[in-house]
Structure formats: C-alpha cells, structure tokens
Amino acid sequence: MKLLTLNFLTCAIKTCKSSPSSFPLHPRDAELEIVEADLNLKFLENILPRLMWDELRVVVDELGLPTLPPTIPTRADLVAPSSPTSSSSSSDPAPSQTARDLHRILIETCVREGKLVCGNCGHEYAVKEGVANFLLPAHLV
Template identity: 55%
Template sequence: MKVLTLNFLTCAVKTCKASNDSFPLHPKDAELAKDGVEINPQLLVNVLPRIDWTALRTTSTELGFPALPEQPPTAEDLTSDEKMLQELHTLLLETQMLEGKLVCGHCGHEYAVREGIANFLLPSHLV
C-alpha cells in the first residue's frame, strides 16, 4: 500500500466518518519497502490538489520520515524543483507499507495490512 493511498483512506465504520479523528489513519508496526516507480511529473503535479496536505504531513512523520513543509508546494514549485519532485514521488508512490496496522483515531479499530494489502472488512458488530 502506497503512502498516497493512505491519504485517501479513513475508517470504514460509518459513524467514524463524521469525526476528524478518523483521518488520517495511523500506521502501527509498519514495515516499509521502497519500490522503483518511474517518475511521472505531470501526474504528481495534477494529483497535488487531491492530497490532504495536513494529513500527509502527519502520516509522513508517523512513518518516521523528515517533517514536510507546513504548506503544500504549488504546481510551479514542483515543476521547477526537481529535488522536491523526486522526494514527493518517493514518499507518495515508491514507499510501500507491506505489513502492519492502520488505526482509527476515533474508534480505535485496527485494520491489518498484510503483503501490502490493507483489509477494511469490518467485524459484524461494527458494520
């Protein structure tokens, strides 16, 4: 599971969705790996508006990466700064969470990540 994916995920429990604490989910016991993915500057620039930057900063820190700037880069920043582009690419698209858990900050439910696949099926009492 990519870090970019994590930026779109919240708790599957319906009653959690209204709570700010359910996003982003918090990685726990995360085992990370880095994939080689060809960089696609246009995709990165265009995907930027869909990213919740505050949540990405939280995730990045929780995974043990250096702190991201408070404000997201602009499209101009990204296209003119190759280093920043590469770093963002590595974080969002190349970094994989292979094993571990994703924890909801609201209900505390833990979703397992195994072999790179997060499982959001809920036990019947939480559906």
C-alpha cells in the same frame, strides 16, 4: 500499499465518518518497502489538488520519514530552476528535489505489513503482504 492510497482511505465504521479524527488512519508497527517507479512530473502536478496535505504530513511524521514542508508545494515548486548552462529549450522540464521527494513518499513508499489505526474509535486494520484489510466483524458494521 502506497502512501498516496492512504490519503484516500478512512475508518470503515459508519459512526466514525463524521469525526475528523477518523482521517488519516495512523500507521502502527509498519514495515515499509520502496517500490521504484519512474517519476512523472505532469502526474505529480495533477495530484497536488487531490492531496490532503496536513494529514499526509502527520502520516509521514508517524512513519519517521523526513518531515514534509508545512505548506503544500505549488506546481512551480516541482520544476527545477532551469540551469543557465543548459541551452536546450525544447527538452521537458526537470523535476526539482521537492518533486523527487514527493514522488518517493507518495508513489514509491509502500506499507508492506503493519496496522492502520482509527484516531476516533481505535479500531486497527491489518496490512498483510501489502493488502489492507478493512473488513469489520459483524457487530461493527
């Protein structure tokens, strides 16, 4: 499961929805894998407005990955400054290091095995073979 997906998921228990601590879910005992994908700069730019940045930083820290900057990058931050030696103005803009880091974290880093824990109720959701299980026992629905 991609870390970008985690940015859209919350505790499935109804009474947790109103609590800010039910998001993000906290990875525990996570086994990560890298699934390489081509970087798409336009796509990265367009998902910036969708990100819950502070919560993403929490998850990244908890996974022991390199800390993200305190404020969300701007679209301009994702484009490498054009080198004065490159004369071709027609070529597509190149991704900056920030864009490459973000792509690595959001798109390529996946939780293969582990648990996702709600910060409000403590319920643990298992991730097995990359599929997160959000089904609740009948008494919690």
